[in-house]
Amino acid sequence: MSDFYQSGIITTLHQLGKPSLDRLETELHGFSKSRPIALVLPALYSEFEGAAMPGIVQELAKVKYLNEIVLVLDKGTEKDFQRVREFMSPISTDVRIIHNDGKRITEIYETFSRNGFNVGERGKGRSAWLAYGYVLARGKSDVIALHDCDILTYSRELLARLCYPVVNPNLDYVFCKGYYSRVSGKMNGRVTRLLVTPLVRSIQQFIGAHGFLTFLDSFRYPLSGEFCMITDLARVNRIPWDWGLEVGSLAEVHRNYSPRRVCQVDIAANYDHKHQILSADDAAKGLMKMTVDICKSIFRTLASEGVVFSDGLFKSLLVAYLRQAEDTIMKYEADAAINGLKFDRHEEAMAVEAFTRAIGMAAQTFMENPMTTPLIPNWNRVSSAIPDIFEMLKMAVDEDNK
Amino acid sequence: MTDFLSLILEPLQEVFLTFKIFLPNLLAMLVIMILGVILARIIRFMLVKSLTAINFDSWSDRMGFTTLMRKGDLWAKPSAMLGSVVLWLLITVTLMIGLSALKIPTIDSLVEQFFGYLPRVFSAVLILIIGYVLAGFISRGVLIAAVNSGYHYAKLLAEAIRTLLTVLILAMVMEQLQIAPSIVLAAFSIIFGGIVVALSISFGVGGIDAAKRMIERESAENCAAGVKDEIEHI
Numbered sequence: 001m002s003d004f005y006q007s008g009i010i011t012t013l014h015q016l017g018k019p020s021l022d023r024l025e026t027e028l029h030g031f032s033k034s035r036p037i038a039l040v041l042p043a044l045y046s047e048f049e050g051a052a053m054p055g056i057v058q059e060l061a062k063v064k065y066l067n068e069i070v071l072v073l074d075k076g077t078e079k080d081f082q083r084v085r086e087f088m089s090p091i092s093t094d095v096r097i098i099h100n101d102g103k104r105i106t107e108i109y110e111t112f113s114r115n116g117f118n119v120g121e122r123g124k125g126r127s128a129w130l131a132y133g134y135v136l137a138r139g140k141s142d143v144i145a146l147h148d149c150d151i152l153t154y155s156r157e158l159l160a161r162l163c164y165p166v167v168n169p170n171l172d173y174v175f176c177k178g179y180y181s182r183v184s185g186k187m188n189g190r191v192t193r194l195l196v197t198p199l200v201r202s203i204q205q206f207i208g209a210h211g212f213l214t215f216l217d218s219f220r221y222p223l224s225g226e227f228c229m230i231t232d233l234a235r236v237n238r239i240p241w242d243w244g245l246e247v248g249s250l251a252e253v254h255r256n257y258s259p260r261r262v263c264q265v266d267i268a269a270n271y272d273h274k275h276q277i278l279s280a281d282d283a284a285k286g287l288m289k290m291t292v293d294i295c296k297s298i299f300r301t302l303a304s305e306g307v308v309f310s311d312g313l314f315k316s317l318l319v320a321y322l323r324q325a326e327d328t329i330m331k332y333e334a335d336a337a338i339n340g341l342k343f344d345r346h347e348e349a350m351a352v353e354a355f356t357r358a359i360g361m362a363a364q365t366f367m368e369n370p371m372t373t374p375l376i377p378n379w380n381r382v383s384s385a386i387p388d389i390f391e392m393l394k395m396a397v398d399e400d401n402k
Numbered sequence: 403m404t405d406f407l408s409l410i411l412e413p414l415q416e417v418f419l420t421f422k423i424f425l426p427n428l429l430a431m432l433v434i435m436i437l438g439v440i441l442a443r444i445i446r447f448m449l450v451k452s453l454t455a456i457n458f459d460s461w462s463d464r465m466g467f468t469t470l471m472r473k474g475d476l477w478a479k480p481s482a483m484l485g486s487v488v489l490w491l492l493i494t495v496t497l498m499i500g501l502s503a504l505k506i507p508t509i510d511s512l513v514e515q516f517f518g519y520l521p522r523v524f525s526a527v528l529i530l531i532i533g534y535v536l537a538g539f540i541s542r543g544v545l546i547a548a549v550n551s552g553y554h555y556a557k558l559l560a561e562a563i564r565t566l567l568t569v570l571i572l573a574m575v576m577e578q579l580q581i582a583p584s585i586v587l588a589a590f591s592i593i594f595g596g597i598v599v600a601l602s603i604s605f606g607v608g609g610i611d612a613a614k615r616m617i618e619r620e621s622a623e624n625c626a627a628g629v630k631d632e633i634e635h636i
Contacts (some may be wrong), residue, residue: 107477114459114479229415239575395472 002180002266008218011173011263013165023162028065031167036067038141038231039093039159042127043149045076048087052150052273061090065163067141070134072098072127080402096401098130104396105130111392115385119376120241124148124225129376131240132234134397136379137390143167143227147178150274158226158267165263166228174233175253177219178226178267186274186342187332192223194348195291195355196247198324199298205309205320215254216298219264222250223294226267233257238375243290244297248375251301271338287351290359295362303370325352350351424504431500438496446489453481466538526578533571537564571591 012282025361028037039060047053060069069091073084081099088095099105100122108130128146135141145163155186158178165176182189200217204210216222222245236256240248253262277286303309329348336343383389454460462468462480471483478486493558541564548556574591576582 107479110479111463114457115463116460197467386463386467388463391469392472396477399475 003056009214009259010218012220013161013176013262013265015161015266015269017251021157021160024157024164025063025065025203026263028160028163028167031169031327032065035142035169036140037065037143037145037163037167038135039069040070040128040131040135040144040146041069042074042124042131043071043151045080045084047149048080048084050150050274051150051155053087055090056149056151056154057090059154060159061092063093063159066134067094068138070097070098071095071130072100072131074122074127075345076101078102085401089313095114096134096397098127098134098397099400100127100130102396102400104400108298108393108396111386112382116372117377117382117385120374123241123245125239125245128245129239130393131229133379133382133390133393136231136316137394138210138234142231143228144231144234145226147226148273149255153268153270154401155268158337161267162226162228162361164228165265166323171263172261173263174257174261175229176227176262177221177250178265178266179219179221179265180224180268180331181272182271182340183339184222184270184272186344187336189221190348190351191287191290191355192221193292193332194325194328194352195358196222196294199295199359202317202320203298203302206313206317207302210284210302210305210307212251212254212301212305213264215259216247218259219250221264222246229253235379238378240293240297241374241376243293246260246296247297248301254372275307288354291355291358292362292365295359296366299362299366300370303366309363311367314360314367317363318360321359322352322356327354394399419565426505430503434500434503435496438500439493442496445492446485449488450481451483453484458484465535465627470534479598485520522578522580526575529571529574529578533567537567539601540564566594566597 002016003012004013004016041056043053060066069088072083072090073081076084076099078099081102083096083098088097107121119129131146132144135144143163143166145159145166147159147162149152151158161177162176165171165173185205187193197217200213204213204217207213227249231335233253233256237252239245239251282288299309326349329345329352332348333343333345336339386392410568435491459468468480471478471480476483483550498513498516501509506620514596544563547558553559569590573586576586
C-alpha cells in the first residue's frame, strides 16, 4: 500500500487499498458520454511480434468506455499494415490505424515539408503528434490518453486510472501523468533515478527555486510514457520529436496551464517494458542518446524562461550533478537492501559516469547552438498555414482503413 | 495453271502495292509518335520543375486544390499531377496527329472531330476551375455573414449553397462537353426546380402562422384607423 503524502506543486493520486476496477470503469463509462476518450498508441511493427502487444490487445478488448483508438504504425509494410488490422480486430472500439509508411501518409508528411514545417525524424514524438492531429481532425473526442505498446505488465486498470482524473468533470484536471515503480528483481528506470532527478536538483543549487524545475521535480516518474490530457492541449502543445519528448511535453504543459490543473496518478504496482542498452561509448544511440536529448530539452526550456547558462555554470553543474547522483546511488542501495532487490552499485556508478559525459555533450551542443532542440509546431500553426490539413489527414487515414 | 497462279498472286501483289504506298505513312506516324512522346516528356519535366520552383504545390495546398485531388483519392504532388495531365494530353494530341499521317479518310474525320471537340474541353475545364473557386468564395461569404448575424445553422446554410452551386457548375460543364445534353438539362431542371419547390413549400407551410399574425395585425391596424377617423368626424 502506498503512502498518501502530497509532494511538490502538482496533485498526486495514490493507489490506496484495492480500488474496484468495475466501479472505476462504470464511472468512466458514464463520464465518457460527455467527455469521449481517444486512446493513442504509437507502435512499431516489431512490437506486434513481441510479447507485449497480444496482452495489450486482449485487455483493450474488454474496455468499453473508449470512443476511438488511434494506432500509429511505424516501420511496417503494406502487408504488415493488413496484419496489424487483423491483429486489432478483436477490439470492439472503433480502431483507426495510421500507416506511417503508406503512400497517403507519406504524402501528408511531404505536404508538411513543402510548406516549411519540420516535423522531425520518425519516432514516438512524431507518431504521437500525427495521431493528435487525426483525433483533432475527427473532432469526436475531448480527451486523449496515450501509452506505449511495449508494456509487458499491461492491465486495463492502468488505462482506467490514467484516464479517470481528466475524464471526471468534477476533478478539473487537464493533464495527468502516470507513475509506477520499475522493479523486476532489481531497480530499473536508471535515467529517471540517476539522471533527471539529480540533474534537476543540482541545477536548483545554482539558480535557486525555479517554477519549471519545481514542476519537473514534483513528478515521481517524469519520463513515464503514459499520460492523459484534454484535446485542447494537443492543439496548442509543441512537442519535441526526439527523446526529449516527455520533458518537452511537461515544459509545454507548465507553460500553458497552472500546476493546480496537473496531476500524476499511480497506475500500476509494477511496470516492465523493453529495456534500452546504456551504450556508454556511443552517444548516438541507447540511453546515452536519450540522456543527451533530455538534457538539451531541459537546458533549452530553462533558457527560454530566462535562465542564463555559461561555460562556468556548466562546469560546476557537472561536479554538482556527480555528487548528487552518487548520493542518490547510496539512497537506492539502501532501498534495494531493505526490499531484498539485487543492486549492482558498480553498474549504477558506471551509468552515472556515462550520464555525466552525456550532460557535458548536451551542454556543449547547447552552447554552440541553443536552438537545436527540435520542436514540432503545434496544430494551430499547421492548420493556419495549410487550412485543409485536417481534412487531408482524415481522408488519408480513412482511405487507408477502408 | 498460269491463270490459277495469277489468281493467287494478283491480290498478293495488290496488297503489297497498297502496303508499299502505306508504309511511308506508317513510318511517318511512328516518327511523329516517337518524337511527340519525347517532346511531351521534356515538356512535362520542364513544367514540373517550373511549378516546383514557383512553389505551386504549396500554393495549391493553401488554395484547396490539393484537397480536391485528395477527395478523388489522388495522392501525388499537385505539380506532378498537372505534369501527368499535360503529358497525357500531349500524347493524345500526338497520337491524333500521327493517325492523321496515315491518310485514312475514316481516321481523318475522327481526328477532325477530336480537334473540334478540344475547345469545348478547355472551356469546360475553365468553367470547372472558376466555378470551384467561386463556389468556395460565395459559400465562405455566406458562412461569415450568417455567423455574424447569429444564425444558428450557418455552416449548414453555407454547405447547402456550396452544394447547389456545385450542381449548377457540373451541369454547365456537362452541357459544355455535350454529354447527353437533354438528359443533363432535364435532370438539372428537375433537381433545381425540386429544391426551389421544396423551399417554397417549407417556407409557405412553416410561415402560415407568421403570415396569419401579420395579416391579422395589418387588418386590426386598418380597423383601428377607420374607427379613429369616424370619431374625429363626429
